[in-house]
Amino acid sequence: MRVTRLPRYTLWRCVCATLLTALSLNVSAGSRLLGTGGVSQIEGAAGGGLSPWAVLAGTASSGEVGLTTVGTRAWLNDYRLSVGGVGLNLHDRLELSLARQRLDLTTLGGKLEQNIAGGKLRLFGDLLYHPWGIWSLGLQHKWLEEGDLARAIGASDTRGTDIYLSGSKLWFSAIAGRNLVTNLTLRHSAANQGGLLGYGGDQKDSASLLVEGAVGLFITPSWIIGTEYRQKPDNLSFAAEDDWQSLYSAYFFTKQVSVTAAWLELGSIAGLNDQRGGYLSLQLAF
Amino acid sequence: MLHRSRIMLIAVLSSAMLMAAGCTLRQSSPPLYADLGGESGISAVVENLMYRIADDSHIVGFFANTNIDLFVASLEQQLCDISDGPCDYQGPPMDRAHQHMGLDNSHFNRLVEHLDAAMIDEGLSLQTRNRLYARLTPLHGEIMRLQ
Numbered sequence: 001m002r003v004t005r006l007p008r009y010t011l012w013r014c015v016c017a018t019l020l021t022a023l024s025l026n027v028s029a030g031s032r033l034l035g036t037g038g039v040s041q042i043e044g045a046a047g048g049g050l051s052p053w054a055v056l057a058g059t060a061s062s063g064e065v066g067l068t069t070v071g072t073r074a075w076l077n078d079y080r081l082s083v084g085g086v087g088l089n090l091h092d093r094l095e096l097s098l099a100r101q102r103l104d105l106t107t108l109g110g111k112l113e114q115n116i117a118g119g120k121l122r123l124f125g126d127l128l129y130h131p132w133g134i135w136s137l138g139l140q141h142k143w144l145e146e147g148d149l150a151r152a153i154g155a156s157d158t159r160g161t162d163i164y165l166s167g168s169k170l171w172f173s174a175i176a177g178r179n180l181v182t183n184l185t186l187r188h189s190a191a192n193q194g195g196l197l198g199y200g201g202d203q204k205d206s207a208s209l210l211v212e213g214a215v216g217l218f219i220t221p222s223w224i225i226g227t228e229y230r231q232k233p234d235n236l237s238f239a240a241e242d243d244w245q246s247l248y249s250a251y252f253f254t255k256q257v258s259v260t261a262a263w264l265e266l267g268s269i270a271g272l273n274d275q276r277g278g279y280l281s282l283q284l285a286f
Numbered sequence: 287m288l289h290r291s292r293i294m295l296i297a298v299l300s301s302a303m304l305m306a307a308g309c310t311l312r313q314s315s316p317p318l319y320a321d322l323g324g325e326s327g328i329s330a331v332v333e334n335l336m337y338r339i340a341d342d343s344h345i346v347g348f349f350a351n352t353n354i355d356l357f358v359a360s361l362e363q364q365l366c367d368i369s370d371g372p373c374d375y376q377g378p379p380m381d382r383a384h385q386h387m388g389l390d391n392s393h394f395n396r397l398v399e400h401l402d403a404a405m406i407d408e409g410l411s412l413q414t415r416n417r418l419y420a421r422l423t424p425l426h427g428e429i430m431r432l433q
Contacts, residue, residue: 031395062390092391126391128419129426172420177413220412221402 029255029285030059030066032092034221036127036170039250039260039283040070043116043140043194044085044099047166048228049262049279050244051212053183054136054166055127056095056120057087058285059255065090070099072281074264078107078272083281085116095120095138103196107272112196113145120166127181133169140164142195153238153270155198156205162189164212178217181224185212192235193269201235208233216248225249242267246279258283318421319371321414328365332358334404342400345393368421380428389433394426 037058038046045052046068058066066089074081085099097118104111120138127134140162144150147158164187174180190200190207200206210233216226230244248262262279269275322328336358340346349357366373377383398419405415 031392031399033395033398061392061395063392126426129391129394129423131424131427172423173413173416177411177416179416179419 030064030089030092031061032059033128034059034255035218035224035250035252035258037066037068037089037285038168039258039281040068040072040085040087040097040099042072042074042081042083042099042101043118043142044070044083044087044097045118045120045138045140046087046089046095046097047185048183048214048216048226048246049248049260049281050228050230050246050264051183051185051214052118052120052138052140052164052166053185053214054122054125054134054168056092056122056136057089057097060089061092063091066285068283068285070281070283072279074277074279076264076266076269076275076277078105079269079275080104080106093122101194101196105270108270110149112149114142114195115145116140116142116195127168127170128172130169133167135165135167138164138166142191144195144198147198150192150196150198153197154202154236155192156200157190158198160190160195160199160207162187162191162195164188175217178219181214181216181218181226183212183214186210187212190233190235192233193241197236197239197270201237203237204233204235216250222252223249239271240268248279256285258285317371318369318414318417319366322365322369322371322410322418323408324371325362325366327408327410328362328369328371330408331401331404331410332362332365334407335401338400338404339397342396345396348387348389348393365418369418380425381431384429385432387433389429391430394429 036055038048038053038055041047041049041052046055046057047053057068060066068087070085072083082102083099085097087095087097089095099116101114102111118140120136123135123137125132125134143159150158164185166183166185168183171180187210188207189210192198192201210231212230214226214228216224218224226248228246232241232243234241245265246262248260250258250260252258260281264277264279266275339349360377363373364375364377367375402415
């Protein structure tokens with residue numbers, strides 16, 4: 001018992017130490033304004049919670065490099081999702097990210113684990129200053145640790161690559177003098193439940209073109225609330241797949257520390273309906 | 287059921303985007319110039335801003351050959367003009383004024399942060415600051431055009 005608990009305490013100690021360091025030393029954050037890097041979404045890219053946005057991680061701008069780390073957990077009725085990830089922002093031009101997802105099947109028993117390597121290239125623009133906002137092209141290469149379950153339920157592959165095009169824009173003084181962020185993402189993907197249930201299936205084997213959207217209102221420069229929507233394919237006859245939705249609230253304490261809380265409505269997952277619940281994410285940026 | 291919620295959400299998203307576009311197009315009734323505190327308010331913000339620039343080693347170099355008195359007067363006039371005050375900006379166009387200075391977004395962002403801090407210092411509300419930014423952001427493209 002003692003042996004299994006020890007690493008967990010060590011992990012929390014590391015998290016607290018990093019948090020304190022980030023808060024106390026105003027370590028070299030980038031020059032981009034607070035909140036303009038969004039938060040880390042569940043696949044490791046900068047964005048909202050569910051969907052990648054066009055913005056690049058952290059606050060690095062031209063000539064600057066930024067590093068972000070994230071820890072996320074979501075508690076659904078029959079599942080628990082944990083995500084850990086890192087992101088690197090090179091000159092606000094290229095974002096590289098790595099994430100690891102673990103889905104604990106709390107009702108069915110067992111777990112699914114997936115790795116995601118991501119890249120996002122800013123094509124042109126800026127969230128705040130460009131009349132058309134910022135536009136980026138991204139990809140996420142994902143692979144399951146053990147594909148037996150995915151194959152057993154009819155998925156054709158245990159690895160796959162999503163490609164997406166995102167546009168984000170901040171509208172100054174849009175509602176009650178507050179700034180509004182809008183994001184639109186088009187994703188080309190064959191992933192079942194984001195890839196945790198494999199790629200493609202007996203019902204549809206090819207990738208689909210999917211729409212993801214988000215809006216968020218900055219109540220203050222440090223606090224944004226909003227909603228996200230992510231369309232999903234429905235490739236497996238074994239279990240229907242629903243689109244994902246969320247209501248979120250993110251608070252940027254500093255450029256280094258942000259916390260996101262959300263309510264997720266993920267619909268049916270692997271035959272268990274009405275998967276909803278809370279979501280909590282801590283991001284540290286350097 | 288699913289399709290209804292999907293359509294609802296798309297409707298909410300698109301109407302929020304339309305609202306955003308509509309609100310930015312519509313001119314708000316209280317003039318921005320008055321909310322900025324008129325001539326004295328703008329003057330206080332610009333003075334506060336100049337002290338912040340002087341303390342920032344990353345950007346103060348760009349002002350090495352600048353006549354600060356002329357610059358201050360010109361910036362005050364520009365802010366007055368852009369906020370619908372009783373002024374007509376007589377200074378050089380933004381692209382020519384910043385030509386070949388070697389500015390990039392990191393310099394621009396720093397100036398925006400200093401301006402925001404100066405306006406907070408001078409007691410301007412979030413709404414007033416955001417309304418001013420809505421009018422200043424188009425200048426970014428002009429300033430960066432001839433870098």
